[in-house]
Amino acid sequence: MAQIPVQTIHRDPQLFYWILIPITVVMILTGVLRHYATVLMATTPKKQELPAIREQRSLLRGINLRTNANAISPASFQARKDYLVNAYEKGDFLKEPDKKGQAAPNPMTDPAAMEGMMGMMKGNMAMMIPQTLIMGWINAFFSGFVMIKLPFPLTIKFKSMLQAGVATRDMDPQWMSSISWYVLCIFGLQSVFNYLLGSDNAASQMAQQMGQMGPGAGAQMFGPGVDPDKQFKAEAENLAVLAHEYTLAGVEQRLLETVKV
Amino acid sequence: MSSSLSHPPAHLPPSVALQLSQQAPVTLRNTPSVISSYSLSTLWSAAETPELWTEYENLMLSCLRTGDEQSAGQCLERLTERFGAENERLMALRGLFQEAIAKDDAALKQVLGEYENILAKDPSNMPVSKRRIALLKTLGKTTEAITALNEFVDSSPTDAEAWAELADLYVTQGMYPQAIFALEEVLLITPYAWNIHARLGEILFMAGSTGDSSGDKYLAESLRRFCRSIELCDDYLRGYYGLKLATNKLLTSLPQASRQSKSDSTLPLPDLKTVERLNETATAKLSEIVRRSVSGECEGYDKGEVIAAKALLDSGATKTIR
Structure with missing residues (x-):
């Protein structure tokens, strides 16, 4: 089998100074700028009103009672259960007692929920706008340049990824175009940002992607669109059917068995 | 800054607090006074850490404890510069500072008035409402607190x-x-907080010692609470101390107790054996703890508690001799 001749392309060394380095520097600078823009734009989380705090914590109290009921005596548990179940069913802890029984408000019209969505929008915008701009800039100035040769062989599948913007069929996939270098920069500068801005910086995209994927469980529980009255009713039911078993029953025997003097 | 600064200073022994506060001027000089999160210099200087601000807060509390109001004021200033005067936690810290420098009750009442103004504007300000309650307690207005x-x-x-504080006030x-x-x-x-179990046992013991009809019930419950606290934390001095007290009391009262009516809701009284x-x-364990801590074999017990345990053991010993 004949040896495939190694492709050589004579490149102007100026390409290196005027394309590769500028793209990298611009990418780093935008990352830093984006970090500070996000920090500046971030709104402090809106403070909760006292009734809202009361509503959440009263529900948590019920959950605490349910999980840790065994620590208190049956009489105390019974008293608390009666009180909480009654209060939950009457809706005493609701933030707006007169709105009891109505459906949960549409999260789109709820101003408190809009606030959170605006925050997310801002974050996304801070990501998207610079990327679009730089992409346009690179497309306008540097499209079609072959910039570097990777020092390792690659299969043909990598061609579309590494040679974006260079429509040459026979070129070895080791050669890289400027747009590909840009894409590589987007994903590869993570550690540079970590070094420059600290590990919890706003420029790193991983955090943002994670944030979009799974908001915390706490947000789910009291998030917009959840009807607190229904939650209270469910908790009341959980409490009502709970079987109580006192931890202190027989503790003195347990202790006498375990303690060695 | 030293490592003891990163823990809340309430439980530091006085000597450590004094040492921290004596080093406060040096510490304050060695840390940069202004840290801005927006300046370019953060790119090459060390980034600010959350620990720094915790340390400032704890240093301030230690300084207030030892009367170094100047350093405390400096800490407060730096915290205010960083977080702004409207921060809830800082409002409470500033109030604490003003309480500490207040000369008389009139000045304290003025601070109380400020708290009430803040709370009227924003009733959900938890740190300040806690300070207000603490100040009411300081002023001796227990019922209001x-x-x-x-x-x-x-x-x-x-x-x-808050619940624990409420329990103390009720006691x-x-x-x-x-x-x-x-x-x-x-x-x-x-x-699983063994100290809370023991504390509850102590209060039950106090309730059982008042001498009304349900005293034995309280005492039995108290005994079991102490047992639970020892079960959760081996060699817990307070638990054994309480256990000994409760059993002593029960041993004198149980024999003449009428056989109680068995109701479903409460546990039966433990039998005499x-x-x-x-x-x-409890006696054996207490004497072991006292012996080991006096000989310096094991550290970590509070000196006052060991002395109290020793006194309890001695009184029990004389009684049996008599």
Whole structure:
């Protein structure tokens, strides 16, 4: 089998100074700028009103009672259960007692929920706008340049990824175009940002992607669109059917068995 | 800054607090006074850490404890520069500072008025409402403090600190059932806190010692609480101390107790033999702890508690001799 001749392309060394380095520097600078823009734009989380705090914590109290009921005596548990179940069913802890029984408000019209969505929008915008701009800039100035040769062989599948913007069929996939270098920069500068801005910086995209994927469980529980009255009713039911078993029953025997003097 | 600064200073022994506060001027000089999160210099200087601000807060508390108001003021200034005067926690810290430098009750009342102004504007300011309650307690207005705390736990019933404080206030008023209720709430939040179990045992013991008809019930419950606290934490001095006290008391009262009516809701009284064995165990364990801590074999016990345990053992010994 004949040896495939190694492709050589004579490149102007100026390409290196005027394309590769500028793209990298611009990418780093935008990352830093984006970090500070996000920090500046971030709104402090809106403070909760006292009734809202009361509503959440009263529900948590019920959950605490349910999980840790065994620590208190049956009489105390019974008293608390009666009180909480009654209060939950009457809706005493609701933030707006007169709105009891109505459906949960549409999260789109709820101003408190809009606030959170605006925050997310801002974050996304801070990501998207610079990327679009730089992409346009690179497309306008540097499209079609072959910039570097990777020092390792690659299969043909990598061609579309590494040679974006260079429509040459026979070129070895080791050669890289400027747009590909840009894409590589987007994903590869993570550690540079970590070094420059600290590990919890706003420029790193991983955090943002994670944030979009799974908001915390706490947000789910009291998030917009959840009807607190229904939650209270469910908790009341959980409490009502709970079987109580006192931890202190027989503790003195347990202790006498375990303690060695 | 030293490592002891990163823990809340309430439990530091006075000597450590004094040492920290004596080093405060040096510490303050060595840390940069202005850290801005927006300047370019953060790119090459060390980034600010959350620990730094915790240390400032703790240093300030230590300084206030030892009377170094100048350094405390400096800490507060730096914290204010960083977080702004409207920060809830800082409002409470500033109030604490003003309470500490207040010369007389009139000045304290003025601080109280400020707290009430803040709370009128924003009733959900938890740190400041806690400060207000603490100040009411300082001023000796216990009943008002209790009322305020009751409102507080109504709106924030998952706050263990507030419930524990409420229990302490009720104990000072001799309202044991209410104090027991409050401590049970703490237990519902932190079910494995052995110190809370022991504290509840202590209050139950106090309630049982008042001498009314249900005294034995309280004492039995108290005994079991102490048992539970020892079960959760081996060699817990307070637990054994309480266990010995409770068993001593029960040993004198149980023999003449009428056989109680068996009701479903409460546990039956422990039988005499178990109580005797528990008493023996507690005595043995207490003397072992006292012996080991006096000989310096094991560290970590509070000196005052060891002395109290020794006194208890000695009194028990003389009684048996007699």
